Amino acid sequence: MNYIIFSRIVGSILFISGTSIGAGMLGLPIRTIGIEIYFVCSIFFFVWIGMTLSALAMLEISLWLPGNTNIISISNFIFGKKIGIVIGFLYVLFLYSLISAYISGGSSMLIDLFSINCESFFCHFFSCLFFISPFFLIIFFGVGFSDYINRFFFIVLIVTYIFLTLNLVNVLNFDIKNFKFLDISLCFFSLPLILTSFGYSLLIPSLKSYLFNNTRFLIFVIIFGSFIPLLVYIFWEYFIYSFLFNISNKLFVQTLFGYGNPAEKLMVLIGNNSIFILYVISFFSLSALISSLIGVALSLYYFFFDALKLSYNSYFNKLFCVFIVFFVPVIFSIFFPHGFMFFLSYAGAVAAILLVIFPVYTLWYGRYIKKFSYKYILFDNKFVLSLLLLFGFLVFFIDLFFIYFV
Template sequence: MNKTVGSTLLVSGTMIGAGMLAMPLTSAGIGFTFTLVLLIVLWALLTCTALLFVEVYQTAEADAGIGTLAAQYFGRFGRVVATAVLLIFLYALLSAYVTGGGSILASTLPTIIDDNITSKVAIGLFTLFFGSFIIIGTRSVDGINRLLFFIMLATFIFVLFLMLPKVTMNNLMAMPIDNALLLSASPIFFTSFGFHGSIPSLNNYLQGNVKALRFSILTGSTITLVFYIIWQLSTHGVLSQTLFLQILQEDPTLNGLVNASLQITGSPILAQAVKIFSALALITSFLGVSLGLFECTEDLFKRSFNRYIGRFGLGFLTFLPPLLFAFFYPKGFVLALSYAGQMFAFYAVVLPVALVWKARQVHPNLPYRVIGGTPMLIIVLVLGVAITLIPFITRAGYLPQVAG
């Protein structure tokens, strides 16, 4: 039961991070009502696909990574494709967390030579300190995540206590400045429910207990949805759409969100509370995604030279690419999330549908099956492919860009 609680908090903590903090940045032009609809639809879709992974894991060893799972049903080609997509997705997502975490930490440090150097030092310190928990092991991640999650929850309640009295109905009733923004924002909102990369780690941690893993996913994702709805209610209700968009155009980072809170409400206490909450949300997500990426790297090399490079070597492979991205694109927070959303659509929708389709043919009498049968698989697949195509359509100029 203790591990189940820890896994539930890891599911929720992984999601409540960069995606949640990017929501006000990307939904400022959409309005609360349409944002609410988008949240519920994507939550239902991605909780369903996470449960598809649970169904497939009934047929594999508890310590099997996604590459191993794909190889079981689609051979070497399946392993290569699944591992490549997962790596790109997790590296992009981790790049967003490192960039966002460095941005917040840099704002608290004294200037070192210039802002650029300060930013790089902050990014390095953030990654080095919290990355060390990943290298130590899953138990250490569970411990620090529980502590940070409950501090984050207390901070969130305090933020709501300050923000909710300032909510106005006029702000909540704001309509989209462009209806097409709903489509443009969906890949980033999609990523906000992105804990799927951590499922292999959680399954291994829970020793293949299907009931516990299913409970963790359902409970953790529902907690997250409630967080998201209240967070959007607060930000949309307090922040005037026009002024919020103007501030974000000047600084499309988490610092921009904090500055927007300060300028619009005039409350430095609220701005500091938002900054603390943002930092904690980023750290818990950083831990969950880093753990998933570390396990994926370990699964990739476990048959070759894991014993030679050890956990420190795997840590180096895990954190170096996101660090390089953050150094060269210090304001690439939303950019990294958009690329992560693109890869995530394949990994979290197309891949589990394909695996379940094959698994049901090989194992027709599995104890646990996700409801909906073949029609549900087809609907999920169509939605996943559509979301994958949205960034291409946006870059081609047929859909508007979101703020940032």
């Protein structure tokens, strides 16, 4: 294996891991805190299996069409243009909402990091533009350049993650009795958030050409790249659980149920009045957010090339696609932040459609209804595919129930 192939495999693994490990990682223990720790680890493991199989389904259907084809071409090819438009609309709206949230979150992190008093509209406007401006250049140069930028931020993410976990270990007194709380209903309500925490498979069509359409490389990248976030999440949950159960009952209640953002209050508690640790947490959160933003923006960038049938060799086309990737999220994050935030509340349901239901049903349709003849990547088992579809619909309805009734 030569250096170029090895380098691209490593970069693709970090793309998948970085896209999965988002800044919302701090909020995961808050959502799952009422569940026994071993149930939490089991949920993460089974969701990882489901999302890995769904990602392999996405890979298989992506390889049905040659070249730099994306989810829109796959939808048009299998279901026709009307269904393709619906899937494409959901895809764009979903990724736009994520990018908008990342812009809002990233600009706020920069303001906090540099201790800037930013209350005016113009301050918010320029902070958003300042944060997002480098990404125009990063995405413009495509997956190759984005790969190396992503590696840097992923290294920062892992270094700060290790530092924080070691810092937590030094102050904890682990007691297995602390992990015996269990609320079965929370096991179900945590599923949408955990599913979106493995939301990397929309990146797969963009990685297809980057890895020379090599099935063996792509399968390895998907499995290994998604296994890293699984380990990161499980250890993080364990350490944060231990930390929360080692603080006083008063602080515990204030963190979970008091006024304000629980994740932000958790960061302050972990910092323990240490400015240095608070800076480490800020770099950790910012690196996770940037790494996720690169993966999401890159997916949308190549989606527009495919949807608009544009040539990759034109600088004007590249500028145009970068512009439409970021223009709408920037406008909404500045002027209408609640618009995309409203849609983001449905992220779990939409993720279930795009990340599980769509690839698995499309695979089923191509195999058993259209009778395509090709080399299978995901094993030929209708029972397993049925379970994956049930899993997708379960998460979809749980998220809707959580939005409207809880």
